[in-house]
Amino acid sequence: MPFPPAEPVEGAEAKPLISKKKEIVLFSSTAIALYGYDQGMMSMVNTNHSYLRTMQIGETSPVVGIIVSVYYLGCAVGAVVASDWADRKGRKPSIFACLVTAIVGNLLMFVAGLGPHGSNPWGGAALACMITGRVVLGLAVGGIDATIPVYSAELSKDEARGRALAQEFQMNIFGLLMAFAINLVATSALGKDNEWAWRIPIVCMQLFPIILLSLISRLPETPRWYMSKWRKEEAKEALIKLHGEDKGRDMLQELSTAQREEDDNNEKIGYMDMLMPSGSQFHPSMVTVMGQINQALTGYGAVSVYGPQVFELLGFGVRDAEYVTLGNFISYFLFMTVAWLWIDRYGRRKLMVWGSVGLSTCFALLTVFGALSLDMPSVSRLAAEIPGSIVMFVATAIFGICWLATVWLIPTEIYPSSARAQGSAISVIVWGLANFAVTLLTPIVFNNLKYWLFLAFTVTNAFAGWWTWRAGGRSFEENQEFFNSALEEDSWVVQKVDGGKFLRMPPNSEAKGDSVEEATPLLRSRH
Structure with a gap:
């Protein structure tokens, strides 16, 4: 043997560069970044002239929104399939299958309409291939979004699970920022008429699943699943x-x-138990559904996917809007640091309610700035563009701090362990369907409502904040007590359960008004 292994020194143990727990956080963060990359990737692909010609669609065609939005339908289906696989075969096999599926979906998008010397011999088949790739990629990312939060939470013993998930979602924004930056560099270098300006950002996405597949064998399966x-x-x-x-x-x-204890209670929970009003986990499911709908109502699915077009509503030209969008995403990434510093300190509900107040205020101001820029030629555009950009940067930071990660924590904290994987899947399903509607309708709204879109988001954010505030601020145990009582009394209206006992829960003195249960690790038994 030319290079024999060194003899181990007796009594000495090689220490790894990073701990296994940090490896898990890095792996989970990179997986979550995969979802962010797709959002940033499509934002400039949608405006590439070569892409539109290859797909044989016009710039204002509703098909632009259809191509983007079918991805979210794939996410909804992928969440169900992956969570079922994760329960039956394990979290790691489910994640592995999702990563392989992501590679296939991304390759279908990359080759759609590809021909020699920029020609498109595919005809209408290019659009069919692109849509198929979007759906397949959605299956993969939906499965990852359903499985990764459960996987990382079940392997966490820290008292700050919210902080860990917020750190992972900061990587989500890194993926968004990376995709948009690659798009911008490729477009600036090659121009909007060059097909490689949109194909390069798509194929670069392969970096994420390839890295993750090379690392997954190093990670453990979750003890809870075992x-x-x-x-x-x-x-x-x-x-x-x-x-x-x-x-x-x-x-x-x-x-x-x-x-x-779970086995003794025969606590085997299916989707019917979660979605039917008579089911044992119907009420937690309604809270999960509410959280995802409210997040969609903030409008940030549209801002992430159609960032440059949003800034054009403030009067920016196409290229200037793209540069300002890049700055907005950089700010977004940096302010996510505040999210993981605050999420366990102030609690989920409080952040979401005050976040909605801030977002409603920002979008109301953006409506005014949009009107000044587009409808009042006597007013200097800079007078609207500069303050409008500042407000949009602030709104994006508020969403990242208050709404991005908090909603994804709900199913990991509100369900008993026997229903956690299905609860996470329901969360992704609702997220997928809600974002399907938002991303499908946004291009149509751009073409018809213009800056009045900001006013619509003002109203939807106000509603999201009100609905979240009405949800109550109870701990895990208080919620379980309420859910059981609501099931017995055949009502989930708080005022009607136990004579309104749950309308005003007593404050938790240890948590100074915010329940310490929000930070209780999943690995600790709640029974």
């Missing part, structure tokens, strides 16, 4: 790798006790 299948030895090995010998054995006992 225990759900009563594979106790594997659960013990995973816990010891993550937390050390002593803590690992203690946690194994907790998981074993919790799983035994």
Whole structure:
């Protein structure tokens, strides 16, 4: 052997550069970035002249929105398939399958209409291939969005689960920023009439699933899933790798006790139990649905996908709007740091309610600036563009801090462990359907309402804030008590359950008004 391995030094152990827990956070963050990359990727592809010619559609055609939005339908289906696979076969096999699917979907988008010397021998088949690729990619990303939060949460023992997820979603914005930057560089260098200005940003997306596939073998399956299948030895090995010998054995006992109680109660929960009014988990599902609908109502699905077009409503030209959008995404990424500093300190509900107040105010101001820029030629455009841009930057920061990650925490915190994977899938399904509607309608609204779109978002944000405020501020245990009582009394109206007992819950003195249960790790038994 020309290069024999070095003999190990007795008593010495090689320490890894980063811990297994940090590897899990990095892996989960990179997976979440995959979703952000797609949003940033399509924002400038939509305006590339070569792309529009290849797809044989006009710049103002509603088909532009259809190509973008069918991705979200794929996400909804992918969430169901992946969560079922994750429960039956394991979290890691489900994630692996999603990553392979992402590669296939992205390649279909890349080759759509590809021909020698820029020609398009495909005809109408190019559009069909692009739509198919979008749906397949959606299947993959929806599955990742449903499985990754459950995977990372089940492997976390920290008292700040919200902070960990917010850090992962900061990488989501990094993916968005990376895609838009690649788009902008390619377009600036090659021009909007060059097909490689839109194909290069699409194929660069392959970097994410390839890196993730190369790393997934290093990561453990979740101990909670092992225990759900009563594979106790594997659960013990995973816990010891993550937390050390002593803590690992203690946690194994907790998981074993919790799983035994679930099995004794025959707590096998299906989608009918979650979606039918008589089901045991109907009320948590309604809270999950409400959270995702409210996030869609903030309008930031449209801002992320159609960023340059949004700034054009403030009077910017096409290229200037693209540069300002890049600055907005950089600011977005940086302000996500505040999100993971605040999310466990102030609680989910409080951030969302005040975030809606801030967003409604910002969009009301943007309506005024849009009117000044587009309808009042006597007013200097700079007088609207500069303050309008500042307000849009502020609105984007508010959304990132208050709304982006908080909604995705709901299913990991409000369901019992036996329903957590399905709850995460329901969250992605509603997110997919809501964003399908938003991204489908936004181009039509651009062409007809112009800057009045901002006024529409003013109203929807106000409604989202009001609805979130009405949801109450209860801890996990208080919510479970309310859900059980509501099921018995056949009503989920707070005022009608137990004589309105749950309308005003007593404050938690330890948490100074915010429940410490919001930060309780999932690995700790709640039974």
